[in-house]
Amino acid sequence: MRLSQDPTIDTVAKLGAVSVGMFAFVFVVMVPLYNVLCDALGINGKTSSEAYISVSAEVDETRSIKVQFIATNNDGMPWAFSPQVTEMLVHPGAANDTVFFAANPTLNTMVAQAIPSVSPSRAAEYFHKTECFCFEQQPLDGNGEAEMPLQFIVDQDLPADIKTITLSYTLFDVTSLIGDKVASR
Structure with missing residues (x-):
């Protein structure tokens, strides 16, 4: 089917339609498919964004796991x-506490969101946060400082070959997403 009498316009229209289709496929289909595949295979390194409730208080004192913080x-x-602290030795099943420090050097109130990642990725399902500053957005006044607590448990079912777990947080400025709520503080 011809769109016009000029074959050049036909070709440009077809190439434009193919480009739009490819763009839609990549961002509409591939991203959710990638996330589902990573979740199914357990290779995403993401931890839960909800507090873990421990059902067992049994601690395995025969094993020590090094947990590193970045x-x-x-x-x-x-x-x-x-x-x-940048690292600590923990026993699987034991409740552990640490603190992260944040300081806002600007004159303005800002809001941050911390996104966690666990490495190796297969350790993510065995690393449980019972309290974490990453569960909520963290507002901080200009020139303000805060200690942000983290409580966690390394599951006793952590595979024996995993001796070190690295918990990494990336802090994002989400002030512009909150907007009026920050201004009204």
Whole structure:
């Protein structure tokens, strides 16, 4: 079927339609498909965004797992953000506490959201946060500082070959997404 008498216009129209179709396929189909596939295979390194409720208080004191903490800022996030300790030895099944420190060096109130990631990715399902600053957005006044608590349990079912778990947080500025709520503080 011809769209016009000029074959060049026909070709440009077809190429435009193919380009739009490819763009839609990549962003509408591939991203959700990728997320489903990673979740099904357990290779996403994501932890739950909800508090874990421990059903067993049994601690395996025969094993020690090194947990490392890394804090980074997304581009454009001016806060100072760091873990109080960079690593600790924990026993599977034991409740553990640590703190992350944040400071807002700007004059304005800002809101941050921390996104966690666990490495190796297959350890993510065995790393349970019972309390985490990442569960909620964190507002901080200009020139303000905050200690942000983290409580976690490493599951006893963690595979024996995993000796080190790295918990990494990336801090994002979400102030513009909150907008009026920040201004009314």
